[in-house]
Amino acid sequence: GENVEQHPSTLSVQEGDSAVIKCTYSDSASNYFPWYKQELGKRPQLIIDIRSNVGEKKDQRIAVTLNKTAKHFSLHITETQPEDSAVYFCAASPLNQAGTALIFGKGTTLSVSS
Amino acid sequence: ETGVTQTPRHLVMGMTNKKSLKCEQHLGHNAMYWYKQSAKKPLELMFVYSLEERVENNSVPSRFSPECPNSSHLFLHLHTLQPEDSALYLCASSQDVYAGGAGWEQFFGPGTRLTVL
Numbered sequence: 001g002e003n004v005e006q007h008p009s010t011l012s013v014q015e016g017d018s019a020v021i022k023c024t025y026s027d028s029a030s031n032y033f034p035w036y037k038q039e040l041g042k043r044p045q046l047i048i049d050i051r052s053n054v055g056e057k058k059d060q061r062i063a064v065t066l067n068k069t070a071k072h073f074s075l076h077i078t079e080t081q082p083e084d085s086a087v088y089f090c091a092a093s094p095l096n097q098a099g100t101a102l103i104f105g106k107g108t109t110l111s112v113s114s
Numbered sequence: 115e116t117g118v119t120q121t122p123r124h125l126v127m128g129m130t131n132k133k134s135l136k137c138e139q140h141l142g143h144n145a146m147y148w149y150k151q152s153a154k155k156p157l158e159l160m161f162v163y164s165l166e167e168r169v170e171n172n173s174v175p176s177r178f179s180p181e182c183p184n185s186s187h188l189f190l191h192l193h194t195l196q197p198e199d200s201a202l203y204l205c206a207s208s209q210d211v212y213a214g215g216a217g218w219e220q221f222f223g224p225g226t227r228l229t230v231l
Contacts, residue, residue, distance in 0.1 A: 004156070034219075043118075043204065043222035044157070089157060102220070104157040 002027040004092050006105025013080050015114045023090035023105050024072040030092040033066060033073045034102065039086045047088075048075070080112045116140055118223035120205050126229045127195065135190040135226045137205030145211035146188040147220065148180060151202040163188060164211040195230045202227050 003026040013019050023033075031052035036044040050057045050064045050073065057064050061080075066073040077084055087109050091102035118139045127133050139146060148160040160174045163182040177199075179191040188205055205223040 006156075043224050045222070046219050049219075091157075102157075102159070106154070106156045 002030055002092055002103040004090060004103050004105040006090050006108055008108060009106065010109045010111070012111045012113065015080060015082060015112055017080055019075075019077045019080050019084070019110055019112075021075045021088055021090070021108045021110070022072060023074070023092075024070075025092040025103075026071065027092070028071065030103075031068075032093045033064070034091050034093075035064060035075050036089045036091065036104075037086045038089065038107075044089060077110075080110075082112050082114050085110055085112045118205060118207055118221050120203075120223040120226050122226060123224065124227045124229075126231065127192070128231050129195060129197070131195075132191070132193045134192065135203055135205075135228075137188040137190075137223055139186055139188075139205075139207035139221070139223075141207060141209075141221060143207040143209050143221075144185055145208045146182060146185070147206040147208075148188065148190050149204040149206060149222075151204055151225070152200075157204070160190075162211065169211065192228075195228075197230050200228055200230045 004023055006023045011019055034049035035047050037047045038044040048059050048062050048064050050066050052068055055066055061078045063076040064073060087107045089107045090105045093102050121136045125133060144165050146163045150158045150160055161180045162169050166182045166185055177194050181189040202225045204225045206220040208220045
């Protein structure tokens with residue numbers, strides 16, 4: 001089955017710096033990779049996702065890159081702000097398989113200090 | 115009430131108790147999920163329901179028993195739990211059960227914080 005490794009487990013940056021979180025996956029059949037953000041005491045929410053036919057996707061200050069050959073994908077946050085502080089989870093899943101849900105990484109706690 | 119709701123938000127129970135967690139989605143979705151979130155561990159999928167039928171059961175102990183009476187409601191019945199079952203239990207729903215499809219974004223509920231004494 002799929003196994004997702006996520007690094008680092010904690011990340012502290014100064015406001016305005018960039019943050020990068022990396023994930024690797026084991027199952028070559030996985031081709032859908034979402035990222036979820038969970039603020040303290042709140043529910044996880046999808047912030048960006050990427051499919052295997054795309055190498056990079058951007059949404060304002062957030063970008064995700066995917067290297068299918070190496071089986072890793074990364075979340076990039078530029079110009080970080082204190083409100084970016086949260087736990088970020090990567091996940092992997094194969095597309096179009098009924099009943100297949102997400103396999104999550106262990107999460108990265110991002111702290112942005114002003 | 116909008117989105118995905120869960121009750122109770124906090125639950126403390128003894129190992130011999132029987133309790134149930136409830137999840138309700140107000141999004142018209144077809145798929146519902148139970149996840150377990152423990153400290154220092156990834157979100158662990160427990161059960162997946164599509165149109166009230168269970169499509170996945172991730173080797174969850176029988177002391178956890180799901181029930182999906184209709185596409186809007188999902189229950190998790192708890193019986194003779196262990197202290198290591200203490201965790202945040204998250205319910206989620208999605209329009210479609212096919213991963214990565216246009217309507218597949220999972221919307222999470224606020225969770226039930228369960229403590230087993």
